[in-house]
Amino acid sequence: MIELVDIAYVRSGTANAAEAVGFxxxxxxxxxQGVEDGVHYLRADHRHHCLAFVxxxxxxxxxxxxxxxxxxxxxxxxxxxxxxxQTVRGTAEEAYxxxxxxxxxxxxxxxxxxxxxxxxxTDANPPQFTRRAGITEFxxxxxxxxxxxxxxxxxxxxxxxxxxDWIGDKAALMRFDPVHHKxxxxxxxxxxxxxxxxxxxxxxxVMRSWNFLLEQGVEIEQGPGRHPQSTAIFLYFKGPxxxxxxxxxxxxxxxxxxxxxxxxxxxxxKSIDMWGGPTQRAQTQYQxxxxxxxxxxxxxx
Ligand SMILES: [Fe+2]
Numbered sequence: 272m273i274e275l276v277d278i279a280y281v282r283s284g285t286a287n288a289a290e291a292v293g294f295x296x297x298x299x300x301x302x303x304q305g306v307e308d309g310v311h312y313l314r315a316d317h318r319h320h321c322l323a324f325v326x327x328x329x330x331x332x333x334x335x336x337x338x339x340x341x342x343x344x345x346x347x348x349x350x351x352x353x354x355x356x357q358t359v360r361g362t363a364e365e366a367y368x369x370x371x372x373x374x375x376x377x378x379x380x381x382x383x384x385x386x387x388x389x390x391x392x393t394d395a396n397p398p399q400f401t402r403r404a405g406i407t408e409f410x411x412x413x414x415x416x417x418x419x420x421x422x423x424x425x426x427x428x429x430x431x432x433x434x435x436d437w438i439g440d441k442a443a444l445m446r447f448d449p450v451h452h453k454x455x456x457x458x459x460x461x462x463x464x465x466x467x468x469x470x471x472x473x474x475x476x477v478m479r480s481w482n483f484l485l486e487q488g489v490e491i492e493q494g495p496g497r498h499p500q501s502t503a504i505f506l507y508f509k510g511p512x513x514x515x516x517x518x519x520x521x522x523x524x525x526x527x528x529x530x531x532x533x534x535x536x537x538x539x540x541k542s543i544d545m546w547g548g549p550t551q552r553a554q555t556q557y558q559x560x561x562x563x564x565x566x567x568x569x570x571x572x
Contacts, residue, residue, distance in 0.1 A: 273347040273430045275447040278321075278412055278454065279335035279391045280369065281467050283514055284559055285311075285324040292324060294510045298487060299469070300404035304394075310368055315469055319370040319392040321409035322467065329512040330559035331464040333376060333384040334412050335369060336454075337391055344389050348375050354429055359563050361386070380425055381416040382462035382558055402483075405476030410468040410519060411452055415459030415555050419443040422456040435525060436500040439537035444500055451501040451523040462558035466507060466515040470522065477504050477520050484508050492553045496544030500535065507553045515553040 285291040288311055295301045295313045304312035304320050309327070312320035325332055338344050351358050361374040372390035379385065400406065416422040423443040426432040435444045435451045444452040457465045471477060481495050484506075492515060494506040503519040510516055535542040543550035 273350055273387075274338060274343060275430055275432070276337045276339055277391075277448075278409065279318070279337050279371065279386075279388055280321045280323060280409075281334050281412055281464060282323045282325060282332040282369070282386075283464070283512075283556065284328045284330050284332050285326060285512060286329045287511060288324055288326050290511045291514075295322060295324070296401040298402070298484070298489060299510070299516055300400045300402035300406055302399045302401060308368065312370075314394065314398050315406050316398060316408040317393050318409065319394045323369070328559055329556075331384075331514075331556045332559055333386045334414065334464065335371070335374070335386040335388050335391070337371075337388050339389070341373065341389055344373060344375065344387060347387055350429065351375075351377055356429075357563055376563060378563055379414075379416070379422070379462075381422065382560055383414040383416070384462075384558060384563070404469075404480050404518065405471035405473060406469045406518075407472055408470050410470040410517075410522065411450070411454060412467055413455040413457055413465040415461065415463050415465050416456050417458065417460055419456045419458050426454075426456075434532045435530070436532050437534045438500065438542055439535065441537040446525060449524040449526050451503075451525055457552070457555075459555050461555070462560070463555035464514070464558070465555050466517045466553050468517040468519055471518045471520050474504050474520050477506050477518055480518055481506055493550060494544070494548065496546050496548040496550070498543065499541065499545040500533070509554060513554050513556045515556070517553070 302314040311324040313322040358375045358377045370392040371388035374386045374388035443456045490509040492507040501522045503522040505519040507517045
């Protein structure tokens with residue numbers, strides 16, 4: 272069993288880095304950590320970065336997750352390979368580009384690429400947010416798969432992942448620590464990143480941002496609303512190149528080992544938003560599908 276410790280980052284390709292960085296800083300509020308070798312780093316919490324824009328083709332490149340140490344990473348590599356999942360070791364340069372000490376990459380069976388990493392860099396400076404959106408941390412990430420039940424079965428067989436709640440066969444909200452979900456899988460035909468979430472300090476931050484985003488002409492995809500599963504008050508909005516961001520406040524923590532996952536009918540009008548607001552699905556930024564091999568990985572660095 273591979274023990275995930277945390278989520279680490281999202282790496283997203285951009286064909287227009289100035290626009291992507293401008294949105295992430297001036298609109299979302301993240302701190303710009305600079306650019307190196309065509310990789311632009313954005314920061315939201317103690318992490319050196321939790322979003323990296325890689326100049327090139329637009330689309331998601333990988334999502335980073337962490338395990339405890341090198342031994343855990345070595346063991347994870349063995350377990351993935353035994354399960355028939357191909358892995359590739361990142362080079363030292365690729366690891367530094369991700370601000371981790373070492374990592375392996377793999378694709379889930381539906382084509383979402385993940386990096387499993389050790390020792391993500393912590394930045395000792397407090398984040399210097401570009402705009403005060405109230406962000407407290409990188410909260411969760413959500414990928415797409417055509418069959419969320421099969422996705423959960425895969426993740427929970429190989430990893431310390433538990434189901435927190437189901438939204439029918441449309442979404443699996445999953446945890447590996449007390450936070451209701453740090454990873455989710457939404458139903459979607461093609462692999463990709465459904466959204467990247469940032470937790471904010473208060474409901475006031477969500478509502479202030481809502482008005483700010485409307486003023487700025489940003490497309491609101493959903494919300495403000497409240498998810499009955501996590502109880503989080505949410506707001507989804509669309510950034511450049513189809514990257515969906517979410518602010519949310521008040522996510523449930525599951526401290527009870529005997530938590531029983533609940534099943535919400537996706538056709539019930541309040542299963543997504545218990546306040547009853549409109550609930551169209553957020554847009555996915557599709558996965559850039561490249562073969563998983565060292566030569567390709569080096570080109571992507
Ligand atoms: Fe979310």
